[in-house]
Amino acid sequence: MKRARQNPNSPAGQAEQRGANQRLLLGLSIHPPVIFQGFGSCSSSANSGMGRLQKILIPFLGLVLAFWFYSARDTFKPEMLRGKRVIVTGASTGIGEQIAYHLARMGSHILITARTEAKLQNVVRRCLELGAASARFVSGTMEDTAFAQHVVREAQTSLGGLDMLILNHVGASYFGFFDGDVEHVRKLLEINFLSYVAMTTSALPMLKESEGSIVVVSSMAGKVGFPFTVPYSATKFALDGFFSSLRQEFAIQSINVSITLCILGFIDTGKSSAIPTPAQGLSIPIPAPPPAPPHPSAGASAAVPLGDRTSLPPKNSLESHLFPQAA
Numbered sequence: 416m417k418r419a420r421q422n423p424n425s426p427a428g429q430a431e432q433r434g435a436n437q438r439l440l441l442g443l444s445i446h447p448p449v450i451f452q453g454f455g456s457c458s459s460s461a462n463s464g465m466g467r468l469q470k471i472l473i474p475f476l477g478l479v480l481a482f483w484f485y486s487a488r489d490t491f492k493p494e495m496l497r498g499k500r501v502i503v504t505g506a507s508t509g510i511g512e513q514i515a516y517h518l519a520r521m522g523s524h525i526l527i528t529a530r531t532e533a534k535l536q537n538v539v540r541r542c543l544e545l546g547a548a549s550a551r552f553v554s555g556t557m558e559d560t561a562f563a564q565h566v567v568r569e570a571q572t573s574l575g576g577l578d579m580l581i582l583n584h585v586g587a588s589y590f591g592f593f594d595g596d597v598e599h600v601r602k603l604l605e606i607n608f609l610s611y612v613a614m615t616t617s618a619l620p621m622l623k624e625s626e627g628s629i630v631v632v633s634s635m636a637g638k639v640g641f642p643f644t645v646p647y648s649a650t651k652f653a654l655d656g657f658f659s660s661l662r663q664e665f666a667i668q669s670i671n672v673s674i675t676l677c678i679l680g681f682i683d684t685g686k687s688s689a690i691p692t693p694a695q696g697l698s699i700p701i702p703a704p705p706p707a708p709p710h711p712s713a714g715a716s717a718a719v720p721l722g723d724r725t726s727l728p729p730k731n732s733l734e735s736h737l738f739p740q741a742a
């Protein structure tokens with residue numbers, strides 16, 4: 416039987432309207448329990464049989480799919496990178512440094528960049544030791560868009576083109592509650608995001624010609640909003656938006672340049688002491704910034720000769736973990 420509608424101005428009518436609005440607003444949160452009822456607590460025996468089947472069947476299907484996905488044949492061969500011209504940013508330490516060594520073992524032409532010239536020199540020497548077709552560096556800061564473009568031009572002049580652009584560098588931030596420092600967020604966006612955009616834009620003509628690849632090193636913090644990494648997380652989310660959207664545009668325009676976004680979890684690069692335990696507090700900076708270079712945007716460019724092998728850097732824990740055979 417249809418209920419008579421209350422006068423909207425009467426107290427009972429207003430209560431009814433409030434209820435309707437609340438139901439409207441709660442629409443989203445009402446639905447999940449309704450859906451989950453199907454999977455979960457049903458009282459009749461037929462339903463409980465169905466529920467149990469779903470409880471087992473759905474995770475099982477998930478496992479089968481995960482197995483199928485991860486056991487797909489690996490078509491990667493190290494020879495694919497032999498002779499390829501690759502830029503690796505943030506390659507003076509950590510993950511970037513190890514990527515450079517990996518490429519060196521596969522015989523690529525490597526152009527690395529970061530701010531600390533002395534470290535880059537050592538990485539270049541080591542790359543040549545490991546079998547790189549050639550290795551050189553350009554030092555400078557990615558706070559400056561002009562420097563980001565300069566690195567790409569260097570690939571054009573010294574390598575004659577580019578097959579792969581590996582964007583990995585990341586500016587120093589802190590691990591702790593957001594401190595409200597807008598300038599820090601702006602600076603971090605310049606280093607972690609805008610320079611990636613600038614390098615991609617400058618490198619695109621070369622990458623189109625070689626039908627090459629762009630690799631963007633990101634983080635779980637760029638997919639999920641974990642606490643204590645607000646500025647860092649924002650820059651990584653920005654990368655996802657830019658590169659995921661650009662990938663779709665490439666597909667629409669049939670541009671044969673691949674874009675890979677690497678979503679990494681925590682990796683011990685030897686700087687892991689930077690992550691504080693709750694007992695240590697939450698304001699330890701990550702990572703410690705190095706001394707500023709004399710002319711950040713000028714950028715020194717040099718190829719270290721193969722002959723000088725006297726001052727190789729010590730292997731760090733990440734390298735011996737990833738490449739135990741080389742330790």
Ligand SMILES: NC(=O)C1=CN([C@@H]2O[C@H](COP(=O)(O)OP(=O)(O)OC[C@H]3O[C@@H](n4cnc5c(N)ncnc54)[C@H](OP(=O)(O)O)[C@@H]3O)[C@@H](O)[C@H]2O)C=CC1
Binds near residue numbers: 556
């Ligand atoms: N380690 C981890 O647990 C995780 C790391 N990642 C991602 O992996 C990538 C590498 O991280 P990781 O190896 O730990 O980082 P590191 O701090 O070890 O290395 C950062 C690199 O970036 C360079 N760099 C820093 N500031 C600037 C700047 N202003 N201009 C140019 N270069 C700069 C540094 O060299 P220099 O100081 O000489 O300039 C260094 O080579 C990052 O994109 C990070 O977000 C993602 C998830 C987890």
Ligand SMILES: CC(C)CCC[C@@H](C)[C@H]1CC[C@H]2[C@@H]3C(=O)C=C4C[C@@H](O)CC[C@]4(C)[C@H]3CC[C@]12C
Binds near residue numbers: 633681690702
């Ligand atoms: C299932 C979940 C509980 C997993 C949580 C993963 C969390 C803890 C992971 C996801 C991303 C990770 C951070 C990261 O991306 C980059 C860096 C910079 C590096 O120099 C020092 C470590 C740091 C801060 C990582 C710290 C640990 C983070 C927050």
